[in-house]
């Protein structure tokens with residue numbers, strides 16, 4: 001068993017004892033032991049084999065015996081017994097600010113409450129005030145505590161994690177003891193939301209790295225500091241884990257800590273079948289423990305007979321089988337995406353003028369940029385009247401003379417509830433291209449909503465369907481829509497599906513993008529920028545495309561300008 005796994009067991013015991021109302025020193029002893037084990041230099045299994053467990057400060061006879069049992073049997077009788085006495089969910093209740101072990105116990109015994117949801121309901125119905133030592137104020141405090149807990153426990157949008165992650169890597173790189181460094185975990189896989197940031201470093205002097213890391217100016221709280229792993233909370237509330245390994249293990253550790261867990265389980269199974277052992281230190285021959293790979297990820301995958309798998313694909317969705325057969329898709333590269341179709345200017349609700357957008361696009365090395373302001377009926381977003389659209393087109397044509405970057409005059413045309421479009425064909429025809437988008441009546445039933453969108457896609461001047469499910473992460477559920485049917489019509493009408501790259505949209509997401517591709521539909525990436533600053537979100541759209549297994553040919557943004565113009569068909 002790994003140090004971390006054993007530490008988890010002792011943390012759990014401490015929590016359970018606390019609920020049981022055991023003596024504080026006993027509880028503290030387990031927590032301290034857990035912390036020691038977590039930050040231990042050596043493998044706890046090795047320490048055990050050398051008979052030196054009790055040399056570790058904070059580990060006495062009782063705990064040493066439990067470690068022995070865990071290593072030998074993989075289980076702990078004592079923990080199993082404790083668990084039978086107390087429902088595990090009760091531990092979660094104690095995480096709520098204002099609910100300690102005593103209150104948790106009373107809630108459980110008197111009201112049978114074991115989950116946060118049950119507790120919320122009981123507070124809302126005023127069922128706590130009848131208990132001794134509880135009152136209306138307690139109910140209000142607990143409700144506020146639940147709200148806070150849920151907010152702080154929420155996963156983070158990818159841009160928040162990404163920007164923090166990049167900054168920390170840049171900061172740590174200044175340390176000369178860093179030999180190699182990479183982001184790992186879900187952030188490296190570019191998942192749509194991120195639980196915590198994982199960073200991996202190789203170095204021969206781990207303490208120097210960790211000393212620097214905890215001095216990072218944004219660190220609010222240090223959770224654990226060891227020379228293998230250090231965890232902190234940033235001022236943004238996001239947790240960051242930094243791990244340091246030796247250079248010969250860097251590839252193996254990067255593979256291990258990039259995950260996903262599901263991907264890694266499969267990888268380990270393959271290794272075992274080949275008589276190999278794979279872990280964060282390397283790939284080893286099972287019999288002789290001989291090290292055969294681990295310095296780079298490529299070498300780790302190769303050692304078990306696989307082609308290199310891009311991090312965005314590592315979700316155990318079939319990529320491992322394809323890597324075995326040498327048949328992985330050649331997913332689109334970030335630098336192959338040569339422009340952005342979806343930008344709002346000061347003509348509607350954006351903060352930058354078209355000129356500023358064009359200049360920025362040129363700076364970013366784009367070949368084209370699409371100005372897609374809102375249409376007339378979207379009053380809250382200063383949608384443009386038909387008359388103004390014509391003026392806007394004129395401005396773009398004039399600006400174009402001064403810019404190399406191609407400026408496409410577009411619109412994000414609203415789809416009305418009956419499926420008709422906000423602009424007449426006469427206007428749509430004058431533009432270079434048009435998005436259609438849902439911005440109202442999100443709650444229609446599936447049949448009506450699907451027909452509404454289909455009708456819009458059937459208009460010959462609509463080229464792209466913007467944010468097809470209209471979901472907002474953490475804020476709005478996706479609309480009820482039959483995506484199979486949408487994709488079918490998209491293929492027939494040659495309508496592109498957008499991958500909206502705005503971090504709280506990411507719509508289509510990875511799974512839907514893959515589905516679209518499999519049905520022969522093409523996609524277009526747009527940031528939905530409302531300021532120059534938002535234009536950097538493009539990479540998150542590309543990330544969704546990569547996670548959806550899309551190749552260059554599947555994405556309009558990678559095409560030559562001539563081809564794009566031909567497709568727009570004006």
Ligand code: DGT
Pocket residue numbers: 184185186187191193194195196197198256257258259260261264265
């Ligand atoms: P997150 O942080 O929830 O967005 O997702 P991840 O994937 O970053 O998960 P995290 O931070 O808990 O762990 C980082 C990676 O470490 C994870 O993707 C795979 C690896 N890992 C963690 N725990 C285990 C485990 O118990 N078994 C295996 N095979 N891998 C693990």
Ligand code: CA
Pocket residue numbers: 185186187195196197198
């Ligand atoms: Ca993570």
Ligand code: CA
Pocket residue numbers: 185196197198241
């Ligand atoms: Ca982590």
